[in-house]
Amino acid sequence: MISSMSIGSNDRLIALLVLLLIPTVLGWGKEGHYVVCKITQEYLSEDALFAVKQLLPDSAHGDLAALCSWPDEIRFHYHWSSALHYADTPDFLCNYQYCRDCHDSYGRKHRCVTGAIHNYTMQLKLAYAEGSSKFNCECKHLLIIYS
Numbered sequence: 001m002i003s004s005m006s007i008g009s010n011d012r013l014i015a016l017l018v019l020l021l022i023p024t025v026l027g028w029g030k031e032g033h034y035v036v037c038k039i040t041q042e043y044l045s046e047d048a049l050f051a052v053k054q055l056l057p058d059s060a061h062g063d064l065a066a067l068c069s070w071p072d073e074i075r076f077h078y079h080w081s082s083a084l085h086y087a088d089t090p091d092f093l094c095n096y097q098y099c100r101d102c103h104d105s106y107g108r109k110h111r112c113v114t115g116a117i118h119n120y121t122m123q124l125k126l127a128y129a130e131g132s133s134k135f136n137c138e139c140k141h142l143l144i145i146y147s
Helices: 009-026 029-043 046-055 070-074 079-085 113-130 135-145
Strands: none
Touching: 029 070, 070 079, 079 113
């Protein structure tokens, strides 16, 4: 067993620096989400881009990327939404399998980003089929959460 006395000061400094970097290493951060949304927006067709811009709030100034970090910001206020922000594949596996990988930390199935996208897509299809006035509101919500 290694006691804390036998660890050198350089080793402690390195360990501290590694611990400080973990939040940065493990997450996309605001900049990562912004870049991915900027790239995605460039690949939208003209019709899709027009539809997206119609759904964006005025504060976004027609830029989807302006809202892309919102899920990161709200998941700490709405803890239930945290698992809906990602899909977690097992270490060293290079494929995603919905049945295996879409669950939260408690093992509850369908609690990941792909499960949430499926859920909202089904809700939107139903609202659209019924001619619901909630359709436009739900589209905005879905666009912001999963962009």
